[in-house]
Amino acid sequence: MDDIKLLEAVERYINGQMSPDERVHFEQLRKTNTEIDQLVVEHTYFIHQLTHHDEVRQFKAKLNDIHIDLGEQGIIESPRLKGKAKVVYLVNKFKRTALIAASIAGITTITISSLVWSLSSKAPAKDIAQLSRKIEELNRKNRELDKEIDQVKTTVSTPTTIIYKKGGTGFLLSTKGLLLTNAHVVNKASSVVVQNSAGKELAARVVYMDLARDLAILKITDSSFEAPASLPYAIRRSSGELAEPVYTLGYPRNEIVYGEGYLSAKTGYDGDTLSYQIAIAANPGNSGGPIINRNGEVVGMLSAKQTTAEGVVFATQAKYIHQALDSLKQDTAYAKTKLPAKSSLKGVDRIQQVKKITDYVYMVKVN
């Protein structure tokens, strides 16, 4: 109890909150009692360290934030442009390792891909719901419109407005407007548009589709699409860790929604090795949303949920995003596409991360 009072006195002394009389008295005490003197010195130093730590921490956060901003504005030069020296250096350094790794990788790829194909479940079972969203309201409007059209059909030519009935989420894979979503979201679509977080609609078309892995890549074709200088997140090549905390962003409604959870199993439904099981709240419309870890790396893409259990969601593993892109790259128009390899969000707090990522997550609407 006395210790608490003493500390309080020391703090008031350091902060200059003592009355002049009290101060004189306390200084006298300091002179006669070395223990108290020691405490004053120690506490002053400690509080200085504590506030200084906080100041520097905030300053560092600001620096990181600015770095990302300037990177996006293209003011920070991308080192890839002038990285010749670096490339030479890296090649020399890792030549041997790379050769060995490549031969091992070659052998494993062949073995694993044959294994994967024999092991993975071919079609989603009945108790898995694919999370694409029927836009109910639009459906209703559609019917009303149909009625109206019927009424005016005789006098007016048919209006060309397209009503989008299904929806999901997608996120940018490259600065050139390639967007990843679920194949089940855009399957059998006659037209596709994507809508950004500001509500702007952009025309897009499907350039790649893999129904078995439930992956589709769209290309934003709209001339008003403003290509960003870089993407803040990276697409991870290795698989995520069990219990790794993750979050997702998606459009279960007309507004971007954040959800967080963790990676609960390294395989998906019924031991499916293409996907993870994730404990996260998801609704129809979340399909195609990125699953992101704390370093701002995309570890997967949300695809389906188990209808017989609550909060059980499956996500396609990120390495299949790389594979999908590799197949797309055989088309010469996309041969030079590169996935973002480095996340600029490492060490940035969650709120700032989400703020950045929001701009790269789109609502996918399908007719």
Next chain:
Amino acid sequence: MKADNETLLLRGLAKNDRKAIETIYRENYNLVQALVVKNNGTAEDAKDIFQEAMIVLFEKAKQESFTLQCQLRTYIYSICRRLWLKRLLQQNRFMIAEDSEVELAHVEEEVEEQERLNTEFSMMEKAINSLGEPCKSLLEAFYLQKRNMQDIALSFGYTNAENAKNQKYKCLVRLKKLFFSQYNSQT
């Protein structure tokens, strides 16, 4: 005129003003990145080095006695160069492209000083991270956000201010112990 501008920038920097920091960042980063990338480094290294130099500058700008003896650009570049040289030496590597025609400032003291500050920072970081909740938030509320005890008691769910004060004291003693135990093993 230029010197005046730089004094203003430094004053803003000392106050942790985002605009000032951004201006300095914008005008100096690419030069540093070029230096690091040319000399065995990656863009990630460049970012680390540059941000560390910014912290050096931040610490310096806060001191009233500090005046810049050369151009801001030269100062930042010199610090980064020194920091990068040190890091390369630690990995038994060296600079390839020596830039003889670039003007350099004497920054040895600043860099030494920063090393000391960095150790202190990481000791505090470690201490705070191993402290746990609710202690961490409680101390932050009192010492950093400077909220009063009544207010803290209310939002942390303590029955009264006295109770919160006791709790805060216990937390502080723990944090001090965590911090000074590292401090003593260092020296």
